Amino acid sequence: MKYDDKYHLHLGYYENNCDYESIAYKRLSEDVWDVFFDNEQYGLEKTIEVKELSLEGIGTRIFSISGNDLTYETGVKRFEKWLAMQKII
Template sequence: MLYDDRYHMHLGYYEKGFDLETVALKRQSQATWDVFFDFHFYGLKKTIHENDISLKGFGTRIFSVEIEELDFNDGSKNFEQWLTIQGIL
C-alpha cells in the first residue's frame, strides 16, 4: 500500500480520562484514508487480525474511511466508535 506523504491526520479521543491518539494516512491515488493505532504504545491487546497492515511508528490499521477529504471531527468520531466497539472505552 502506498501513502501520499503530503496527507496525514492525527485523530484522538480525550474524554472520560482517556488520552488516545491514532494517525490517518491518505492512500496515493485513492479516496481512502487508513487509520493506524499503536496498541503496544498504549499497553493494549491487539484486537486486529495478524495479517492486517502494520507500519513502524504508526501501529496497525484498525479501519479505513472511503472519502477524498477526511475531516478531523468525523475521523475522531469514527475512532471513538471503534474504541467503543473494541471495549476500550
C-alpha cells in the first residue's frame, strides 16, 4: 500500500480526560483513507489482528473510510466510535 504524505489527517479524541490520537493517510491508488492507531504508545493491549497493515512509527490500520476527501469531523466521529467499540473509552 502506498500513501502520499501530503494527504494525511490527525484525528484526536480529547474528552473525559482522554488524549488519544490516530492518523489517516490517503491511498495513492484509490479514494480511500486508512486510519492508523498505535496501541503501544498508550500502553494498551493490541486488539487488532496481527495480519493487519502496520506502519513503523505510525501504528496499525484500525479502519478505512471511502472517499476522496476526509473531513476532521467525519474522521473523529469514526475514531470515537472505534475507541468505544474497543472499550478504550
